[in-house]
Amino acid sequence: MIKTSWSDLALFGGQPLFSEPLHVGRPNIGCKDNFFRRVEAAFDRRWLTNDGVCVRELESRLAAFLSVRHCILVSNGTVALELAIRALRLTGEIILPSFTFIATAHAIQWAGLTPVFCDIDPQTCVLDPVQVERLINEKTSAIMGVHVWGKPCAIPELTRLSQQRGLKLIFDAAHAFGCSWDHRMISAFGDAEVFSFHATKFFNTFEGGAVVTESDALARELRLMRNFGFTGHDQVAALGINGKMHEISACMGLNLLDNLDEILETNRRHYQQYHELAGVIPGLNFIRYNEKEKNNYQYIIARVGQEFGLTRDQLVELLFAENIVARRYFYPGCHKLEPYASMLRYASLQLPHTDRLADSVISFPTGTAVQAGAVKRIADFLSFVQSHGDEISAAMQKHGSLGSNN
Template sequence: MSSPGPVDRGRLFDRINWALDNRWLSNGGPLALEFEGRIAELAGVRNCVSACNATVGLQLLCQAAELTGEVIMPSLTFVATAHAVRWIGLDPVFVDIDPLTGQVDPACVAEAIGPRTSAILAVHLWGRACPAEELEKIAAAHGLPLFFDSAHAIGCTAGGRPIGGFGTAEVFSFHATKVVNGFEGGAIVTDDDAFAQRLRSLQNFGIGLPPGGSPAGGTNGKMSEASAAMALTSLDAFEQAVECNRANFETYLTELAATPGIFVMPHDRRESNNYQYLIVELDEDLTGLGRDLLIELLRAENVVAKPYFSPACHQLEPYASRQPVRLPHTERLASRVLALPTGSSVSRESIRRICDVIRLAVAKGPEVTARRQKG
């Protein structure tokens, strides 16, 4: 699990007090607009439309594009990716991943395109860039809009380009657990000026849309000034948070390097990374220990580890029974990965202790498993 980065409380309270003094608490206030400008610059795009959260941001995307029918997406993602589109009447179509990277497989995306496909929604999983340029080519060849759930990927790059400028638009999350957080929050970034204006209208009850401009009408998806104050203050500390996460990653990598069957998921050193998630893959054949049992052992030592993301979306309801599908690479990786604690509240010494527990568990893997099976 990642934890939010450091926050200058004095600066946060200054911003909130400014909003209170000026009595502008929502509806595109100065703090929200400032935040949008800074995120657009970080993402290398002309437009940023803030939102109350990333799930609403994804829904605004779909409504602004007037999507119908099916949206292709990977199943190895947080279930909000799928729920966001299903909630507004679209059908998610799940596809498999590249077993080496965990990212959506472009070949599977191309194969899944059918007469009801209205868009491709890719995911930069765990902040690692998916094959965005390959997906752009597939989308262009089929005349489909391409969107990205970039919830984990603020400040990251793909092929040297900032994540945020691929496809038609991308969505960032600024949930409390993210490296930049606004308590709750999200943002849509795009270089399409007309699309951005449409998004602004839709997230403000449809105000400003021409007559008949959207079958959806509009909703209230705006970011409040309180969230913007927190997000700006968190953004001020972004570089510090990334450096902390990077140091944590290096410590885990060193501590677990010689542990058989435990693999710290790597980052592409040629790219910019925010190191927000510390993901470990466990090979049960080598450790004699299942992923879920390891999580249980860690929790017994007050270490909060979680399966990210397991079960995969297609294995969860309402999708498993309504549109059953087999995605072998997704299912295999989803059963093997877990997220370990990182972030500014996790010390190097804590990481070493966590790794001590993991090494001990792996060393006694078959024995621990046998005891569990006996009950």
């Protein structure tokens, strides 16, 4: 339905633009036949977990794809972070951005260590190495950078800093599968990099994750740890947990690896369309990826500025009503979420760039579940909303929604 007046908006009783919710990250499925063929073979082998045939095949194909020596598949990205922290024998404090998914911080806290939240560089939206340096003290054991939305961290600066100060360096690469920096795949930087293969990610195994590393010793340790520390049938050599990936997840991974180019093409097309059609709207500033590098284009991100005429939260509310499930990703910074928000340690923490980004950022629906034509309809809607900003804002205030410019 074309909107010609603010009263046509679904928030005020109009018909929603989409009949079904349009999500930011509906799972990529790939070829169902390919997946079921692989599952059937796994069933025939009656080998469903414990370092199965498919897990091994996926590990070796991922290591080749990522140009990294070791890929250790695990049950999810959070467990991958936890295992990396333990296997690297980290202690005390770890410096990380607050602008990340809560799992990055929780993995550190869960290990009994202290997350030290650092501000981001407002230009790049990733960890600011200058601020990181200021936070290093005798308790610091590591830096954990996050390649947010697949945008690489300041890799050379963080590498230099960690080497100079004798710290370990981990990258949370949950968003960065298939991305590169300096024409090298995100995978082999730092001591370890960690991926999430959650269903909403560019590449998924339903639930799943991986630690990748160049270190033989670290890889050995991680393999032991993900399987209770078993070295043989009745031999346990170390403390471990159950962090294994099962065969059905690995079947999904193998299926999607065969379909990655197609998924990437869809993501890239949506990204270009958003930029061309919605990137011209005043006050909607889309985040760009470096076209000279590999990107997965999984996240369509914009910052909502004053010129847009409505706040980010007002826009999200309007979009939700139209069945466009845009997200505030990430909001708020981890330091404002529990348990950190209630801890004395973080009570006076000021991270102005993190706050500004978290307050202005919006993530739009994309992926293979978004049909051709949907992006144009979303862009037209955004343009309509922007050009009627004052009226809509006034109507929202009357309606009792987020009308105030919060």
